[in-house]
Amino acid sequence: MDFFDAVASQEFLRYALVAGILASIGCGVIGSFVVVKRIGYLAGGIAHAVLGGMGIAYFLGRDPILGALVAALIAAVIVGWISRQGQQHVDTIISALWAVGMAIGILFISKTPGYNVDLLSFLFGNILMVAPSDLWLIGMLDVIVVAAVFLFYRQFLAVTFDEEFALLRGIPVGFFDLLLLAMVAITVVTVIRVVGLILVIALLTLPAAIAGQYVGSVGRIMALATLLGAAFTVGGLALSYGPDLPAGPTIIVLAGLVYLVSTAFHFVRRQRRMRRLVRREASRSSAGS
Amino acid sequence: MTAVIELNEVSFTYTGQLVLEDIDLTVGDGEFLGLVGPNASGKSTLLKVILGLLRPTRGRVRVFGRPPSESRKAIGYVPQFATFRRDFPISVTDMVLLGRLGGGATRNLGGYRAADRRAAAEAMAEAQVFDVRTRPIGTLSGGQLQRALVARALVSNPRLLILDEPTANIDVMAEEDIFGLFRRLNERMTIVVVSHDVGFITKYVHRVACLNRTLVCHQTGAITGEVIEQLYGMPVRLIDHGHQSGVHPG
Numbered sequence: 001m002d003f004f005d006a007v008a009s010q011e012f013l014r015y016a017l018v019a020g021i022l023a024s025i026g027c028g029v030i031g032s033f034v035v036v037k038r039i040g041y042l043a044g045g046i047a048h049a050v051l052g053g054m055g056i057a058y059f060l061g062r063d064p065i066l067g068a069l070v071a072a073l074i075a076a077v078i079v080g081w082i083s084r085q086g087q088q089h090v091d092t093i094i095s096a097l098w099a100v101g102m103a104i105g106i107l108f109i110s111k112t113p114g115y116n117v118d119l120l121s122f123l124f125g126n127i128l129m130v131a132p133s134d135l136w137l138i139g140m141l142d143v144i145v146v147a148a149v150f151l152f153y154r155q156f157l158a159v160t161f162d163e164e165f166a167l168l169r170g171i172p173v174g175f176f177d178l179l180l181l182a183m184v185a186i187t188v189v190t191v192i193r194v195v196g197l198i199l200v201i202a203l204l205t206l207p208a209a210i211a212g213q214y215v216g217s218v219g220r221i222m223a224l225a226t227l228l229g230a231a232f233t234v235g236g237l238a239l240s241y242g243p244d245l246p247a248g249p250t251i252i253v254l255a256g257l258v259y260l261v262s263t264a265f266h267f268v269r270r271q272r273r274m275r276r277l278v279r280r281e282a283s284r285s286s287a288g289s
Numbered sequence: 290m291t292a293v294i295e296l297n298e299v300s301f302t303y304t305g306q307l308v309l310e311d312i313d314l315t316v317g318d319g320e321f322l323g324l325v326g327p328n329a330s331g332k333s334t335l336l337k338v339i340l341g342l343l344r345p346t347r348g349r350v351r352v353f354g355r356p357p358s359e360s361r362k363a364i365g366y367v368p369q370f371a372t373f374r375r376d377f378p379i380s381v382t383d384m385v386l387l388g389r390l391g392g393g394a395t396r397n398l399g400g401y402r403a404a405d406r407r408a409a410a411e412a413m414a415e416a417q418v419f420d421v422r423t424r425p426i427g428t429l430s431g432g433q434l435q436r437a438l439v440a441r442a443l444v445s446n447p448r449l450l451i452l453d454e455p456t457a458n459i460d461v462m463a464e465e466d467i468f469g470l471f472r473r474l475n476e477r478m479t480i481v482v483v484s485h486d487v488g489f490i491t492k493y494v495h496r497v498a499c500l501n502r503t504l505v506c507h508q509t510g511a512i513t514g515e516v517i518e519q520l521y522g523m524p525v526r527l528i529d530h531g532h533q534s535g536v537h538p539g
Contacts, residue, residue, distance in 0.1 A: 155397075161384070168342070169361070
């Protein structure tokens with residue numbers, strides 16, 4: 001139990017725990033839409049392009065997280081605009097955005113004078129370096145994301161479920177699509193401190209994907225995904241502490257393992273239910289004849 | 290009889306191909322129109338033009354006397370299954386409630402009101418899906434899902450109901466049931482239903498419009514083998530499904 005002793009005595013571990021839990025809220029809420037709308041690839045493009053903004057901010061001596069926020073929102077607008085054009089090359093364009101954004105970031109970081117220790121923490125997170133100012137920022141971004149979903153849950157659900165019907169009901173589909181991507185962008189930024197931009201996608205999608213195997217509405221997926229995300233970040237942090245492993249990758253491996261086990265369990269359960277249904281149908285039709 | 294839908298010389302071209310040609314069609318208030326035609330005859334395109342999802346290349350479209358995009362609030366639309374994923378995590382009630390959005394039926398921010406839930410319950414009762422209201426849509430049979438989609442269209446109290454192949458994924462028994470429902474609904478709203486099953490829908494509708502890029506026939510009486518031959522370009526045997534006759538006077 002030395003992790004919990006350490007949490008009690010060490011301030012930085014408490015900050016890390018709070019950061020992990022705050023990030024799980026945004027991930028649970030927005031990740032659920034990313035999973036059911038199947039836009040993981042778009043979210044991936046936004047997450048990786050963010051390095052461009054971080055690198056530029058770093059080069060200019062500004063806070064990289066603010067650079068990340070600006071870059072994420074710009075990337076969301078580009079991705080949203082491209083995907084609405086209905087072009088055939090959406091995947092190519094997003095791949096380009098993904099790679100070029102990262103390349104720009106690395107170019108700027110390499111030209112920044114001094115020791116480039118921050119690159120790895122941008123890519124893979126450094127949850128143990130979280131400062132109170134980061135917690136405030138993550139908390140504020142959470143408030144924005146949760147408020148947007150609270151106000152427009154039904155519109156987000158409508159455009160996610162059946163875009164054509166939403167359009168016919170007079171819902172501004174393009175606007176809500178873009179707003180959702182902007183929320184994805186903001187969520188990405190909240191998670192960068194925790195697991196880094198390369199691993200963001202896992203924390204955004206895995207808890208919601210697991211939750212989707214057990215509950216039947218987007219709202220419930222959000223709640224369960226938030227709890228799972230918090231469990232993964234706290235659990236990963238605890239597991240990484242003893243053997244001195246990097247926390248971000250430990251959190252992701254934990255989430256990945258649980259997803260794997262859950263998917264296998266879900267598959268077996270579904271097979272069994274199907275077999276039961278077939279049996280019931282068979283007995284009903286023989287009783288009916 | 291006032292006109293609910295008016296199409297004047299409507300043509301639609303898609304990537305250089307003429308999909309709809311010179312269509313004149315008027316649908317009156319309270320009418321139950323069947324729109325039939327072979328695959329790729331432009332049926333779904335014509336529906337999209339009427340709904341305002343596609344702009345005709347030529348011609349004029351009016352729904353309730355106004356451009357379709359301005360009349361959408363008064364239209365209930367039941368698409369084919371293809372427009373959404375059946376494994377989407379949503380219950381029948383939640384799907385039906387989405388039909389309340391837009392059009393001022395419910396407020397724009399936050400959650401639903403009691404009036405929305407009441408309207409959803411009524412629509413589900415009318416479409417006979419109230420018993421399955423808590424089930425995820427992925428667990429419904431084809432007929433149940435079709436009825437749930439009808440409930441979603443009804444929940445906004447439309448004056449015109451448009452259905453795209455409502456019987457494509459259901460068996461004959463469920464098909465008769467669902468047309469019985471449409472006939473009841475027709476007592477208070479205009480209905481346009483697209484189908485590829487000519488012989489069947491003539492038993493239920495007032496009038497049939499046959500489409501194969503342009504309107505080939507347009508009549509109130511029974512469809513003869515000759516007309517179908519004209520429509521499909523080959524002799525087709527008319528099969529009497531043995532349903533009771535349901536042709537109303539127009």
